[in-house]
Amino acid sequence: MSKDIRIKKGLDIKLVGEAKQVTTELPIGGVFAVKPDDFHGVIPKILAKEGTEVKAGQALFYDKSDERILFPSPVSGKITEIVRGARRKVLEIKITTSETQDYKDFGKVDVESMSAEEIKSHLFASGCWPFVKQRPYDVVANPNQAPKAIFVSGHASAPLAADFDYVLQGKEAELQAALTALSKLTEGKVHVSVGSSNSPLKGMKNVELHNVSGPHPVGNVSTQIAQVDPINKGEVVWVVAAHDLVVIGELLLTGELHVKRTVALTGSKINEPKYVTAYAGAQIGDVVKGNLNNDNTRVISGNVLSGLQASEEGFLGYYDNQITAIPEGDDYEFFGWNKPVFNKISTSRALTFSWLNPKKKYDLNTNTNGEHRAFVVTGSYEEVFPLDIYPMQLLKACMYKDLDEMEGLGAYEVAPEDFALTEFICVSKQPHQSIIRKGLDLMREELG
Structure with missing residues (x-):
């Protein structure tokens, strides 16, 4: 049985540099x-x-x-x-x-016959527990709190995100083993969301399936939780990324921990956008070797909205399955605010015309196109924010550290990535994700 999740509020940011469905095996050294x-x-x-x-x-x-x-x-x-x-x-x-890998043996297990505590102990011992995150606070899950449900998003809607239908192909056995294990860790349901009928997650057992459609952030877990089983005060929901299910499943089936990713190399500064195999923590220079245009380039571990700036000497984030390279926005337009704009995305129709061609792909840079200033009340945040929350009011409550207001305005339901779009369209150029992260940290410290 499946339930549909449809949203209308949001924004799809279409960029050039989408990864072709070709995978290159990289050496591990x-x-x-x-x-x-x-x-x-x-x-x-x-x-x-x-x-x-x-x-x-x-x-x-x-x-x-x-x-x-x-x-x-x-x-x-x-x-x-x-x-x-x-x-x-x-x-x-x-x-x-070196190129030869030696794996610690954790032993093969029969998931069907294991109890919840045995599965937890196995995930602890093997180092797989960090793949289980929680709402509220968007941190590694507290194993002492029982979740009312577990959510897995099998649809990535962020700009240039890896296509899970392609990445998870042929991994059905690992996915099923991981989902069976997770189903024993909660008295509630394991909710799995997919974006198409071709998803390898479509035929999984022990889960409740949801078909999602709509603009970004429909792929964000917070959006799906809000539609299916919203979080109230005192409740906990666990979240596992779809590509991390493969790691957990492989551990259960083989007894070895392979933190291996199919990483999407994306963006206009990647010479040949495609997929490569890499282990978590790989040096970015090794992953993009010979495939990066270094001319005034910003390299990001993750997607353009919520990823972290990196360099070729930096390393792939432990949870990331995407590297994006786009132009560095260190140039400025003379009177750029006072002339028609055709080469940028905007939700406003004031001298901007991206709304006339919604399918056009853009080569955007990192320029913020404005300076930091106090919040301006425009009502634009609500147009791209699908949760039943007042985004500006929550941001302000986080800034002046009013815990009661943060609770009442729905801070338990959100993660920083949910404010990536409001940050993108913000005319005040406020760092929304950073504000929410600090607010959640304060709540966790004060309220537990």
Whole structure:
């Protein structure tokens, strides 16, 4: 049985540089890094020291708040450097690997016969628990709180996002094993959303299927939760990304942890947009080698709306399955605010004409086309924000740290990525995602 999720509010940002459905296998050698900052809210306690030889799947550090939550090495090799920042904060754990991989054996299991506690213990020991995130707060799930439901989005609607129908092809066995395991971790339902009839997630058992349609952010989990089973105060929902299901399923079926991604190389500054295979934490220079136009380019680990700026010396985010390269917006137009605009996307019709050609693809750069200023009340946020929430009021409540207002305005239901579109169209150029992240952190610290 399936239920449809349709939204009308939102905005599809069509960009040039969509990945062709061709996958190139990359060699595994090189330098990899695990960044504790990828796991928001985690305070790392280091287990492996510099010079230590580690296997793929061996724990590098654990969460100070719960030592059961381990964070593993995605590859085998030697820990060559632990990079620290201010106050000795751990920024990166670098591993130099070779082409031959040695995996820690966690043992094959029969998911059907396992209890919920046995599955949890297996996910803890193997380092797979960080793939389970939670609402509220958009952090690694607290295993001591029972979720009322688990959500998986099998449809990515962000600009140039990887096509899950293609990425998940041939992984049905792994997907089913992971979903069966997740179904035992909640007394509620496991909700899976798909965007087409070709999705490998379409025939999965032990789940409730939803067909989604509409503009971005229909692929965001928060949008789907709000439509299916909204979060109230005191409730918890767990979220797992579709490509992380494959990692969990492979662990259950083979006993080995393969944090392997089919990564979409996208954007106008990628010479040949396509898919490549890479492990989490791979050096970006190795992933885009020979395929990047370096002329005034912004490289992003993730999508253009919610990804993080990186460099070729940087590393692929632990949860990311996309690298985007677009022009750096460091040029300015003379009287750009006072002439008709045909080459940019805008929800306003004031001298902008993108609404005349909704299917046109644009080559946008990173220029904000304006300066930071106080909020201007235009009503435009609500046009692209499908949740039943007042976005500007919530942003302001986060800024002046009113916990009661944040609760009442629906902060439990959102993640920073849900405000990426409002940030994109904001005439005030306010950093919406950063504001929401700080607000959620404050709520977590004060309210638990």
